[in-house]
Amino acid sequence: MIEATGLTKHYGRTVAVDDLSFTVRPGRVTGFLGPNGAGKSTTMRMVLGLDRPTAGRVLVNGKRYAELDQPLRTVGALLDAKWVHPNRSARAHLRWLAKSNRIPVRRVDEVLEMVGLSQVAHRRAGGFSLGMAQRLGIAGALLGDPEVLLFDEPVNGLDPEGILWIRQFMHRLAEQGRTVFVSSHLLSEMAQTAQELIVIGRGKLIAQTSTEQFIRDATEDTVRVRSPQLDQLRALLGGARVEDSPADGALVVRGVEAARIGELAAANGIVLHELNPQRGSLEEAFMQLTKESVEYQAHD
Ligand SMILES: Nc1ncnc2c1ncn2[C@@H]1O[C@H](COP(=O)(O)OP(=O)(O)OP(=O)(O)O)[C@@H](O)[C@H]1O
Missing domain, CATH: 3.30.70.100 (Alpha-Beta Plaits)
Structure with a gap:
């Protein structure tokens, strides 16, 4: 469970996140949507303790990230898939990650198997395709068998097969009772992936509701x-x-x-x-509800 209360982040005069309160519950995939610059990445960084809120707080299973005993065992994240040492093999990368987080190295082969990389685990990660790098990133997020998972734009740049794999994998993680929080700007993809949505614009909450309700409220059949x-x-x-x-x-x-x-x-x-x-589409609903809050709008 992730709970944000009055979460706020200023960068100089820019208000990136503005008094944001929401709850991400376990057992389902929750999509995090907003136009470019809405504050999604900043919010995710604050959940992971990578950025300090100017005001408010965000708790993961009842604690701030910094208060978690073994953070990787509580929350796993995929923020940037290309964050690996290019000359290390996939297995070596995960072993290093496991050792530095006091996770038994036998877990490495389990997560490689879960994401379907066992056959290529000896290859250098620098030569991986984006889809493979994404799977490696997910394997890293799963190392500590965490209850909460965060994915920032996980399907960006992937081919249809890779997108389908990630979607099904996320559903499986949610079915296992985990909290799955995923940001994306690919709306038709989100409509199929997320059961619940948190929509923000200019750092503020626009809606927190089920995907179905969101579409129903903002569009007309x-x-x-x-x-x-x-x-x-x-x-x-x-x-x-x-x-x-x-x-x-x-x-x-x-x-x-x-x-x-x-x-x-x-x-x-x-x-x-x-x-x-x-039925109306998530695209229509999203355009309708966020048209006031697009950071840079084209003017005629
Ligand atoms: N480190 C930083 N320093 C200054 N401004 C920042 C910083 N990080 C983000 N911002 C600003 O905060 C706002 C929110 O950015 P953020 O990256 O969180 O949005 P986003 O919703 O993730 O957007 P995108 O979909 O484009 O990645 C933007 O105006 C951005 O320019």
């Missing part, structure tokens, strides 16, 4: 309808907000449920070729 008798249907829909989709001749209806449109059509003998309820 629509129904796509195609019919050879579209004009008749349009007339029957009367007051509903309808819009033509010129690309494929469909009608996009807002504020009326698909079932109601189907019943209306049936009752009036109207043939339907398509009746397709569509």
Whole structure:
């Protein structure tokens, strides 16, 4: 569990994090979203004791990072995957990390196995692809078998296979009851990865809610309808907000449920070729809720 209360960070006159309070609970993946410069990395650094809050505090399992007896056994993090000695092998890198944190070295082979790097453990980490480096970083985060895991932009630059692997791996970690906190700016990816979201803008909390609720609150469901008798249907829909989709001749209806449109059509003998309820996307919800807080906006 991670609990931030009134967390604030100033860099000179820049307010990077502004009175931020949130809770990241175990057993699910929590996404950390915000436009560029919103303060995500700064917040994560404060969780890990790498930056000191100007005000407020953030606790990991009830303690400040500095108060944890063996930090790696409580919280593991992947901040920068390329943070390895390029000439060390993956195994040597992890053994060094284990020894310097009083973790038994037998754990190294376990984590290599967990992330699927056993076969290449003897190779120098400097020659790893980004996907492999990312797995090595995750292996390092898991060394102390921590209950809390932080990942800063873990899928950045990965190919679809690497992205899928990370997504499934995170789900597994959460199913094991761990607290998984992951920042990303890839919204469609986050929609599939995170069950819970913390959204910030200009250092302030915009929303903390389930992914589903976030999308539901900020967007409107629509129904796509195609019919050879579209004009008749349009007339029957009367007051509903309808819009033509010129690309494929469909009608996009807002504020009326698909079932109601189907019943209306049936009752009036109207043939339907398509009746397709569509949910809003995380992209739309995110744009809607963060448009006030984008650091640098393009002006016409
Ligand atoms: N060490 C620092 N010194 C001065 N300003 C900083 C420092 N670190 C971050 N900032 C500023 O604090 C603000 C928040 O930055 P931060 O990197 O935490 O945002 P972010 O949400 O992680 O953004 P991105 O998605 O672009 O990485 C920005 O305005 C940034 O310029």
